[in-house]
Amino acid sequence: MATWQCIKNCGACCNLNPEERPDLDLYLNPEELEEYLSMVGEGGWCINLDQETRECQIYEKRPRFCRVQSDVFEEMYGIEPEELNDFAIDCCRQQIEGVYGDRSLEMLRFDKAVGI
Structure with a gap:
């Protein structure tokens, strides 16, 4: 089973372009x-x-919306804790693909790290 984790030196989620996130x-x-x-x-x-x-230069003090935690995702997106793993993997894959591409080194590193 794939298990979500953040991979170092990716930063795809740090692409905050509001034009690509109209439902903020x-x-x-x-x-x-x-x-x-x-x-x-x-x-x-x-x-x-x-x-x-x-x-991230403020990782320990990053805002709530930058944290992949079950309580945050449940409150913000209505994701039940048992759904968080799969949801986070899908979100990361979509963001990495959008920023770097589906065959990028970042995607390969993420897929390997989470066990896809």
Whole structure:
């Protein structure tokens, strides 16, 4: 069985381009939406992502909407805890494909890490 995990030096989820996420206001409250939009930098990338290492510079203090946790996903998206693993894998695969491509090194690394 595939098990979700974040892979280092990917950063696909840090591509925050609001044009590609028109439904942000459906799952972010007004304060979170304001914070999210304030984090969008050049090319839609999060201002807290180190572009060279592809690592979050505020990882320990990142906002709630950046956390893959069962309570967060249940509240924000209505995903039951037992569904989180498969949902997170699908989300990551879609985001990695959209940012880097379905045959990218990032996708290959993710699939290997999660056991696909």
